[in-house]
Amino acid sequence: QVQLQESGPRLVRPSETLSLNCTVSGDSMRGYYWTWIRQPPGRGLEWIGYIFYSGSLNYNPTLKSRLSISVDMSKSQFSLTLSSVTSADTAFYYCARRAADGTLFDYWGPGALVTVSS
Amino acid sequence: SYALTQPPAVSVTPGETARITCGGTNIGTKSVHWYQQKPGQAPLLIMSYNSDRRPGIAERFSGSNSGDTATLTISRVEAGDEADFYCQVWDGNSDLSVVFGGGTKLTVL
Numbered sequence: 158q159v160q161l162q163e164s165g166p167r168l169v170r171p172s173e174t175l176s177l178n179c180t181v182s183g184d185s186m187r188g189y190y191w192t193w194i195r196q197p198p199g200r201g202l203e204w205i206g207y208i209f210y211s212g213s214l215n216y217n218p219t220l221k222s223r224l225s226i227s228v229d230m231s232k233s234q235f236s237l238t239l240s241s242v243t244s245a246d247t248a249f250y251y252c253a254r255r256a257a258d259g260t261l262f263d264y265w266g267p268g269a270l271v272t273v274s275s
Numbered sequence: 276s277y278a279l280t281q282p283p284a285v286s287v288t289p290g291e292t293a294r295i296t297c298g299g300t301n302i303g304t305k306s307v308h309w310y311q312q313k314p315g316q317a318p319l320l321i322m323s324y325n326s327d328r329r330p331g332i333a334e335r336f337s338g339s340n341s342g343d344t345a346t347l348t349i350s351r352v353e354a355g356d357e358a359d360f361y362c363q364v365w366d367g368n369s370d371l372s373v374v375f376g377g378g379t380k381l382t383v384l
Contacts, residue, residue, distance in 0.1 A: 192373075202310075202318065202361055204373035218370045251317055260365030261308040261324075265317040 159183040161252050161266035169246075169273050175239040179252030179266055182233065186210045190255040191228060191235040192262060195248040198270075203248075207255060208235055242273045277366040279376035286382040287352050295379045297345040297362030305364045307345040309338060312359045312378075322347060349381070357383045 165177035179191070192207035206216035208226045216224050220239065228235040239246060250269050253262040280298040287293045297307060307325050310318035321332045325340040335350045349356055362376040 194373075201378045202363075202375040204371075204375065207373075215372055259323075260306055261320060261363070262310075262318075263320055263323075265319070268317050 159254065159264045161254065161264055163250060163252050163266045163269035165269065165271075167269065167271055169242055169271060170275055171243055171273055172241055175237070175242050175246060175250075175271055175273070177237045177250055177252075177269060177271070178234050179236070180232075180234050181254070186228065186230055186233055186235075188257050190257060191226075192253045192255050193226060193237045194251045194253055194262070194265075196251070196268075197245075197248045205237065205239075205250075209257070244273050247271065247273045276369045276371040277364065277374050279362055279364065279374055281360075281362060281376040281379045283377070284380045284382065286384055288384045289352055289354060291352055293349040293352050293356070293381055295347045295349075295360050295381065297347070297376050298343055299345075299364065300343060302343055302345050302364065303341045305340075305366075307338070307340050308363045309347045310361045310363065312361065313357075318361060352381075352383055354383050357381055 160182045162180050169175045187210050190207045190209050193205035196202050206226050208214050208228050223240045225238045250271055252266040254264040255262050309322035311321045312318040321329055322338040326338040337348045339346050359378050359380050361378045364374050366374050
């Protein structure tokens with residue numbers, strides 16, 4: 158059974174950098190796209206970006222200038238950094254797996270609420 | 276970029292049929308996936324490629340997609356079906372590759 162788990166600071170100051178890790182267990186990371194999706198409290202889902210296990214990337218254009226996603230196969234982890242955060246970046250952040258031959262997200266982490274506040 | 280439109284809310288009484296729509300230009304030419312999200316939980320993929328029910332999902336859930344509208348149908352609705360539902364497509368022609376609908380809150384009266 159594939160499991161994903163987000164970890165990282167839950168409180169970030171405005172203008173600073175949000176950083177989260179996602180640890181994958183139960184299957185190899187090889188062959189899949191590893192994705193970040195966020196959801197402001199009480200609102201809908203927003204795709205942030207994904208990284209293929211080999212390192213190729215695709216980012217949401219609205220976040221691209223502040224965004225970096227990386228993968229560490231040796232640790233079975235992938236990571237998200239979002240710079241210059243504001244209160245609009247307060248959200249539940251989910252990591253998820255997208256199959257390489259598909260367009261859907263079949264496994265999700267439980268989510269991490271990150272609050273941007275001074 | 277491609278946009279998906281869902282009704283904000285659908286209400287049904289137990290035993291009735293709920294239909295949750297997802298509108299988009301020529302969405303019938305795309306593969307639509309549906310996610311169910313219960314309070315405090317991550318979204319759960321329940322329907323893939325328009326009408327393929329995921330393992331463990333009740334047969335009461337079905338999906339269709341044609342023209343400008345995809346539909347998730349829940350027959351014989353139960354109280355436990357109450358949740359938010361999101362449709363999602365892949366838009367390979369856009370920089371915004373992944374598109375979610377705004378979500379529909381299903382209330383079981």
